Amino acid sequence: MNSDILYERSKKLMPGGVNSPVRAFGSVGRNPLFIDHAKGSKIYDVDGNEYIDYVCSWGPMILGHGDDRVIGAVQDACENGLSFGAPTEKEAILAELIKQCVPSMERIRLVNSGTEAVMSAIRVARGYTGRDKIVKFRGCYHGHSDGLLVKAGSGALTQSVPDSAGVPLDYTKNTLVAEYNDRDSVSRLFEENKGEIACVIVEPVAANMGVVLPEEGFLEFLRSITTDNGALLIFDEVITGFRLSLGGAQEYYGIVPDLSTFGKIVGGGLPLAVYGGRKDIMDMVAPVGAVYQAGTLSGNPIATAAGIATLRILIEENERGLYDELEKKGSILADGFRKSMGDYVWVNQIGSLLSVFFTKEPVRDYESAISADTKIYARYFNAMLEKGIYLAPSQFEAMFISAIHSEYDIKATIDAILLTGKIW
Ligand code: HOZ
Secondary structure: OOHHHHHHHHHOOOHHHOOOHHHHOHHHOOOOOOEEEEEEOEEEEOOOOEEEEOOHHHOOOOOOEOOHHHHHHHHHHHHOOOOOOOOOHHHHHHHHHHHHHOOOOOEEEEEOOHHHHHHHHHHHHHHHHOOOEEEEEOOOOOOOOHHHOOOOOOHHHHOOOOOOOOOOHHHHOOEEEEOOOOHHHHHHHHHHOOOOEEEEEEOOOEOOOOOEOOOOOHHHHHHHHHHHOOOEEEEEOOOOOOOOOOOHHHHHHOOOOOEEEEOHHHHOOOOOEEEEEOHHHHOOEOOOOOEOOOOOOOOOHHHHHHHHHHHHHHHHHHHOOHHHHHHHHHHHHHHHHHHHHHHHOEEEEEOOEEEEEOOOOOOOOHHHHOOOOHHHHHHHHHHHHHOOEEOOOOOOOOEEOOOOOOHHHHHHHHHHHHHOOOOO
């Protein structure tokens, strides 16, 4: 069995042979790798190659792959049945852990994916405020629900199709788009749409146009302009949650949003996501309130077991300085890239999130992110892959570091950059 054979087989069965577009490796000019298994910081393809993995399943695997404690919890949960469609204690335990880590999550609803969490949070914001319009930022990605596929990042940007076909204009006419890190663009929208904006949704650290950090005061500004205008502030922490710190970006930057969404890490590698926030707002959700949202597999006992095990480990490891260690690894890697590639690249890094942009200008928003040369990125991706380093197959996705990436992994990665030669 090899990846190319599996790819040919899969292409006859699934669009592009994959179940999520970026996995097709379209923008790096080669066939995708089919994965056999993963353990710790390594991922292994069906062709028998080993790679140091910086995709980490696009974020969930903060503890590294196949953590025995998480797998044990999942195995134990399986013994009791796979799904009940009825409440369980595990849902309450997970919700308590989330609230312990992120105090703004006064009321919580468990769902299955980040897309679902964000879509639902927006519905709640509209129900609560009685307003229809929402503000998002160009290059930020909030999943693939109709109203949010406007100037979106991630796969939508990688595929060079920023706006999806099949989304009626009527579904997006209430989605207003501002520029990340540009306060004036937000103020203008509030002036032009007085009393009509339900919420501002933002990735507090943008990580779907590559990693782009909020400039000083930007998140504070979003907090105050939303409050002043009776609108809600939603932090989409699907990527940053439990990654930048135990309490996510909101703890890291000291900003309290009204609603937040989490995914990836909170499910420990299984399909689970969360939305929640202020009690008075979340009381809008059925069966307490009039905003409807439901799901057969919501709060699934196996996914909650993985989430509980993961959060318990993170809480414990946090005491031992896990997030400081992740920051250290991230900055060593970022400095390694900067030193080896010099002026040819711009590197953004925060904690265990990192992006190497093939552009000479500072990357601070969508415009500067897309100034990066994607053809050079493809060369770099392929050269690193040959040296055993598995990176995101797109300029516009983040690099993820896990707790289990060793000093040796980081050094081997920096050595690989040097060995690739000057392909940039
Ligand atoms: N949209 C995800 C990255 N931001 C990709 C998910 C996947 O392909 O697994």
